[in-house]
Amino acid sequence: MTLRHLFGVNLVFALFFGLTCALVPRQLCSLYGLPLEEAGVWTTRLLGGSILGFATLMWFGRRTALAEARRAIALALLVQDSIGLAASLAIQLGGRIALIGWSNVALYGLLTLGYGVFLVLAPNRI
Numbered sequence: 001m002t003l004r005h006l007f008g009v010n011l012v013f014a015l016f017f018g019l020t021c022a023l024v025p026r027q028l029c030s031l032y033g034l035p036l037e038e039a040g041v042w043t044t045r046l047l048g049g050s051i052l053g054f055a056t057l058m059w060f061g062r063r064t065a066l067a068e069a070r071r072a073i074a075l076a077l078l079v080q081d082s083i084g085l086a087a088s089l090a091i092q093l094g095g096r097i098a099l100i101g102w103s104n105v106a107l108y109g110l111l112t113l114g115y116g117v118f119l120v121l122a123p124n125r126i
Helices: 003-023 025-031 038-063 067-093 101-121
Strands: none
Touching (some): 003 025, 003 038, 003 101, 038 067
8 A cells, every 4th residue: 555545545534524523513423422512513513624624635645746745744644643543542441432433443543553654664655
């Protein structure tokens, strides 16, 4: 897999979660067994906007020829996915979320691993 392919896979998930967080936050959170009050809806919509911002980075990262730009985007995504992995694992282990939450742990784990491989083990493939 190339970094371009990893950006593409990540882009699909980012578009899904970004749009659902922004447009239908209550329905998305209900899948995880998490009820939302008004503050939660507002925060989830802000999160959706941030995820869509990352999706924009992935979109342009797939197309850029500059290795420095791809490296910077991959590093930003590694930070974001590492934090997502830690947060998803913490809430899942705390038993406060439905079993579907393990899919987030797996997704963030795979993305963190992927970006880590490109940045640490195979920097010449960026």
